[in-house]
Amino acid sequence: MTETVDRKAPAGEMVLSLRGISKSFGAVSALTDIDLDVHAGEVVALVGDNGAGKSTLVKTLAGVHQPTAGTITFRGQPVTMTDPSAALNLGIATVFQDLALCENLDVVANIFLGRELKPMQLDETAMEVRSWTLLNELSARIPSVRIPIASLSGGQRQTVAIARSLLLEPKLILLDEPTAALGVAQTAEVLNLIERVRDRGLGVIMISHNMEDVRAVADRIVVLRLGRNNGVFYPDATNQELVGAITGAVDNSVTRREERRHAEQQLSEGGQP
Amino acid sequence: MTGNVKDNALPATMLDRSDERLKHEAGIGGAVRAFIDRVRSGDLGSLPVVVGLALIWTVFASLNPIFLSSNNLVNLLFDCSTVGVIALGIVCVLMVGEIDLSVGSISGFASAIVGTLWVNQGWPVALAILAAVAVGGLIGSLYALLYNRLGMPSFVATLSGLLAVLGMQLYILGSTGSINLPYGSAMVNFGQMLVMPRLLAHVLAAVPGVVMLATGIRTISRRREANLSAPSLGSIVLRAVATTLVLEIIVLYLNQDRGIPWMFGLFVGLVMLMNYALTRTQWGRSMTAVGGNREAARRAGINVRRIYASAFVLCSMLAALGGVLSASRLASASQQAGTGDVNLNAIAAAVIGGTSLFGGRGNAYSALLGIIVIQSIANGLTLLDLSSSLRYMITGGVLAIAVIVDSLARRSRVSHGRA
Numbered sequence: 237m238t239e240t241v242d243r244k245a246p247a248g249e250m251v252l253s254l255r256g257i258s259k260s261f262g263a264v265s266a267l268t269d270i271d272l273d274v275h276a277g278e279v280v281a282l283v284g285d286n287g288a289g290k291s292t293l294v295k296t297l298a299g300v301h302q303p304t305a306g307t308i309t310f311r312g313q314p315v316t317m318t319d320p321s322a323a324l325n326l327g328i329a330t331v332f333q334d335l336a337l338c339e340n341l342d343v344v345a346n347i348f349l350g351r352e353l354k355p356m357q358l359d360e361t362a363m364e365v366r367s368w369t370l371l372n373e374l375s376a377r378i379p380s381v382r383i384p385i386a387s388l389s390g391g392q393r394q395t396v397a398i399a400r401s402l403l404l405e406p407k408l409i410l411l412d413e414p415t416a417a418l419g420v421a422q423t424a425e426v427l428n429l430i431e432r433v434r435d436r437g438l439g440v441i442m443i444s445h446n447m448e449d450v451r452a453v454a455d456r457i458v459v460l461r462l463g464r465n466n467g468v469f470y471p472d473a474t475n476q477e478l479v480g481a482i483t484g485a486v487d488n489s490v491t492r493r494e495e496r497r498h499a500e501q502q503l504s505e506g507g508q509p
Numbered sequence: 510m511t512g513n514v515k516d517n518a519l520p521a522t523m524l525d526r527s528d529e530r531l532k533h534e535a536g537i538g539g540a541v542r543a544f545i546d547r548v549r550s551g552d553l554g555s556l557p558v559v560v561g562l563a564l565i566w567t568v569f570a571s572l573n574p575i576f577l578s579s580n581n582l583v584n585l586l587f588d589c590s591t592v593g594v595i596a597l598g599i600v601c602v603l604m605v606g607e608i609d610l611s612v613g614s615i616s617g618f619a620s621a622i623v624g625t626l627w628v629n630q631g632w633p634v635a636l637a638i639l640a641a642v643a644v645g646g647l648i649g650s651l652y653a654l655l656y657n658r659l660g661m662p663s664f665v666a667t668l669s670g671l672l673a674v675l676g677m678q679l680y681i682l683g684s685t686g687s688i689n690l691p692y693g694s695a696m697v698n699f700g701q702m703l704v705m706p707r708l709l710a711h712v713l714a715a716v717p718g719v720v721m722l723a724t725g726i727r728t729i730s731r732r733r734e735a736n737l738s739a740p741s742l743g744s745i746v747l748r749a750v751a752t753t754l755v756l757e758i759i760v761l762y763l764n765q766d767r768g769i770p771w772m773f774g775l776f777v778g779l780v781m782l783m784n785y786a787l788t789r790t791q792w793g794r795s796m797t798a799v800g801g802n803r804e805a806a807r808r809a810g811i812n813v814r815r816i817y818a819s820a821f822v823l824c825s826m827l828a829a830l831g832g833v834l835s836a837s838r839l840a841s842a843s844q845q846a847g848t849g850d851v852n853l854n855a856i857a858a859a860v861i862g863g864t865s866l867f868g869g870r871g872n873a874y875s876a877l878l879g880i881i882v883i884q885s886i887a888n889g890l891t892l893l894d895l896s897s898s899l900r901y902m903i904t905g906g907v908l909a910i911a912v913i914v915d916s917l918a919r920r921s922r923v924s925h926g927r928a
Contacts, residue, residue, distance in 0.1 A: 300808060321810030336808040340801035340869040341794075349798055350809040355791035361731045368524040379528040386923070 248276030250312070251408050251439035252297070252328075257306035259289075259296055266292040267463045270306070274408065274439040279430060281454035282443045285482055289463040290443045291333055294410045297441070298330035299323035311407065321350070329406035333413050333443075335397040343367060343381040343388075347400045370399040375425045390417035398426065408439040415449055427453050447478065523738050540744055551921025557914050558862050558878045561907070565882065569889035576889050579766035585881070585888050586769070587701070590776040591835035592851060593880035596858035597776075597783055598827030600876050601820045603859055604787070606800045606868020607663040609652070609824045611670035612855050615645055616832025617847020618678040623833050624688035624842030625681050627696075634696050638833050645829025646822050648674060653818035663821070671852070679844055687843035690836060700837025704768035713774070714760045718753030722746065772834060776877070779827075783873035796820065800869030831855075850901065857904065858883050861911040867919065882907065 252274040259267040267289045274280050282290050295301045297308070299317035308315055310326055317323045323330070337346050344360070344367045353359040367381050376395040378388065385393060394417050401409055411430070415423045430453050434440055444450050450457060450471075457469040459481040467481040548556060569576040595612050602609045619641035626637035652670065655661040682688065690697050705713070725745035732739040763769055787793035798806040799816045807813045835851075836842050860866060861882050862875025883904060890900045 298808070319810075320808045321812070324810045330808070332808065336802070336805040338798045338801040338805050338869070341798060345794060345798075349794070349806070350811045352791040352794055358789050358791065358794070361728070361735050361737065364737060365524065365735045377528070380525060382525075387925075 248278070248437060250274075251276050251310070252441075253309040254297075255307050255309070257293070257296065257303045257308070259292055259301060259303050265463055267296070267303070269464065270460070271465055272458060274441060276407075276439055277434055277437045278455045279434050279440040279442060279453050281450040281457045282441055282460065283445070283447075283450060283457055283478070283482060284460035284466070287462075288460040288482075290460055291412055292463075293460070294330065294332075294412050294441070294443060297323065297328060297408075297410055298332070299328075324350075324404060324406075327404070327407035328410065329401035329404060329408070330410040331394075331397045331401050331412060331414055333416075335393050337385045337393055337397060339386040340384060342384050343371075343378060343396055346385055346396060347403060349400070351403060366403070367399070370402055371395065373402075374399055374429055375421075377422075391419055391422050394418055394426075395422065398429070402433075406438065408441070409433060411440065411442045413443055413445070415444065415446060423449065447475065524736050526738050550925035551918040553863070553914070553918045555863050555872075555874065555878060557911070558875070558882060561861075561910075562878070562882050562885065565885050565889070569885065569892070573889070573892050576892055579763050581888065581892070583704075583763055583767050583770065585884055586763075586773040587838060588888065589877075589880045589884045590770065590772040591700075591831050591838050592854050592858065592884070593776045593831075593876055594779060594834060595828045595831035595851070595855040596862075596876040596880050597779055597873060598824035598831070599855050599859040600783070600862075600864050600871055600873055601796070601827070602663070602824045603864045603866060604796045604800050604868065604871050605817055605820045606803075607656070607817070607820065608856070608866075609663065609667045609821065609828070610852060610856075611648075611667040611674055612824065612828035612831075613847040613849075613852030614671045614674035614678065615648055615825055615828040615847070616835060616851060617845075618648075618674045618681075619645055619829035619832035620836035620842040620846045621678045621682050621688075623836055624690065628688050628690060634694070638696075641833055642826050642829045645825040645827075645832075649822035649825030650818065652825070653814075653821040656821065657814040657817055675848070678847070682842070682844055687841055687845075690840045690842065692840060696837045697840045700772060700834060701840065702767075703771045705771060705774060707764045707768055710760045710764060710769045711757060714756035715753055717756065718749040721752060722749040725749065772838075775834075780873045780877050783876075787873055792816075792819065797869055802869075828855075850904070853908075854880075854883050854904070857908040857911070860915065861907060863915075865915055865919065866912065867915075 250273060252272070254270055254272040257267055257270040257272075258265065270289075270293060272280070272293075282293065284290050292301065296303050297317075299320040299322050302316075302318065308317070310328070315322075315326060317326070317328075320330075338349065341349070344363050347367045347370065348363050353362050364381060371378055371381070374395050376392070376399065378392055378395065385396065388396065394414065398411070398414065401411075414426050414430075418426060427449060430440055430442065434453075434455075442450075442454065454471055457471065457473065457478065459466045459469065459478070461482065461484050466484070469478060469481065547554070566577065575581055595616055598612060599609065622641040622644060623634075623637045626632040626640055627634050632640075648670065652663065652666050655666040656663050722745065725740070725748075726742070729739040729742060729745070760769060787796060795806065795811045795816050796819075798809070798811060799813055803813060806816075832847055836846065839846070858879030859871070859876055860879070862877070862879030864871025864875040864879075886903055886907065887900055890903065
């Protein structure tokens with residue numbers, strides 16, 4: 237397990253601190269004894285193989301699942317989140333992997349869902365203006381905010397979901413695979429956005445399978461494996477170290493593949509003269 | 510505010526007109542083209558029911574000219590109001606993608622409660638009505654409890670409710686079997702005779718147009734201020750004038766006979782109130798969201814259980830109110846009240862009017878349009894002296910067509926990305 241020691245001190249005060257979080261679904265332990273710290277102005281990347289428990293952890297922090305054991309400390313206070321609105325009210329915003337948008341509602345209605353202005357006489361004009369402001373900040377390419385989500389592409393939906401998470405000016409943003417469905421320009425915009433959010437002093441937790449994106453923005457990389465902590469890395473860690481922690485061994489399918497290709501290459505070079 | 514300031518005068522600066530791929534339809538011709546586009550992609554709205562209604566009326570009018578006489582149409586409006594109020598409640602539960610099969614029994618039970626408390630026990634009539642509606646609300650909260658806490662599908666919960674509530678209705682009516690409500694009392698007059706004064710009816714018919722104009726002008730100025738594109742003043746004036754003209758002609762025609770029943774006025778008032786609640790309040794937005802994607806609504810922080818509860822309670826209360834209205838229409842509370850086709854007529858009305866059985870799509874006006882279709886069929890066939898056997902078959906056929914149109918339009922919406 238590689239831990240580089242003398243890193244620069246984390247940017248700000250502790251926003252979120254998890255100690256011993258476990259979550260089991262029946263006989264399956266999805267999470268076991270997870271510890272995680274996020275400071276203000278810090279991007280923490282959560283990486284791991286499929287089924288490592290990344291999404292479960294994010295859903296636990298979003299109030300969708302309740303942990304079986306362990307404590308969550310948010311801004312110095314121990315908290316329990318019984319439902320998603322509790323998390324939202326605390327200042328934890330989440331962009332879920334499945335985006336959780338209502339396809340039959342338009343973009344404005346989705347962005348403001350559950351947070352409408354003037355509940356007894358909806359202020360559509362103000363909500364539309366705010367939606368455009370949020371979307372323009374993300375350089376979104378959305379033709380109209382008055383069309384139902386069903387008519388948007390995957391990337392456009394992702395942008396809407398991210399715009400929605402920013403609406404409440406949260407203290408901590410959880411992004412579950414924020415760039416998975418995005419094009420080149422949108423990916424760059426989202427990465428820029430993550431940096432902008434961090435510079436405003438917010439904590440960010442980001443799940444991604446894309447090591448390039450992770451290295452580009454993460455301040456720390458937390459590896460999960462089979463529902464357990466499997467090391468904390470910094471962006472300058474080698475690919476081999478990261479892959480080793482993710483798959484659980486230095487000798488794994490990725491390195492074996494590398495070695496095989498290397499050997500084949502040498503063989504073909506050797507056969508030349 | 511001048512109508513000739515065109516939206517495209519400042520194209521680059523408007524917040525919602527910066528994307529060059531978006532087609533901007535301006536003016537009245539553009540509105541018509543946008544409408545045709547919408548219909549083609551399966552976003553039919555109220556179009557099928559309006560076309561169907563025109564068809565039904567043409568057929569019946571050609572078979573028997575009395576059908577379109579103002580006298581008959583006033584009767585039609587009286588008949589519409591009772592089941593229409595029940596259908597309005599059905600719209601609520603359909604919006605969240607659930608169903609209430611017991612509305613007929615609840616309406617019958619409510620009429621029995623009013624009969625017993627008012628006639629037999631000597632309660633003041635208003636108190637008896639309140640009690641009946643409150644009992645309806647209790648039944649609705651029981652359904653909400655079964656659905657939210659015990660995970661019982663609303664289909665089954667309300668199906669057992671259908672039997673249980675019918676049993677309670679028979680129980681409190683006892684051996685007598687039916688209670689006659691006194692003729693000449695305010696409640697029976699309300700259900701059988703009371704109509705609006707002519708002038709008042711004309712004034713009320715002008716209200717929607719005025720409101721459309723006022724809110725339209727307010728929207729234009731607010732959107733202009735916020736640098737958003739706004740509809741042209743001309744199109745709003747046109748819509749307001751057209752609406753007012755149509756309503757005034759209807760009122761004029763019905764005033765040839767007795768006039769607009771107060772009971773129908775109550776029904777339309779409830780429909781408009783529900784329309785406002787569904788489209789312009791946070792509650793209505795949450796209802797649509799829950800019907801469209803329950804999990805997304807939950808993750809957005811909406812209290813999904815409370816939304817379901819409000820839908821079930823509102824539906825049962827409106828069913829009870831509908832039962833009270835039909836008791837006043839029939840001047841009796843009997844064992845037959847609320848049985849037979851009341852249940853399915855109410856559900857069919859909401860669906861025929863364009864509220865989707867799949868949830869998340871519909872509007873309050875579908876109850877009004879749908880019940881007019883169903884009562885027109887019943888009324889027309891009665892005028893032709895045809896038996897109820899034929900009426901059931903035809904209503905069943907119309908319901909089937911409505912559901913087919915709903916499913917086909919849904920498929921088309923999905924393929925056109927309008928879901």
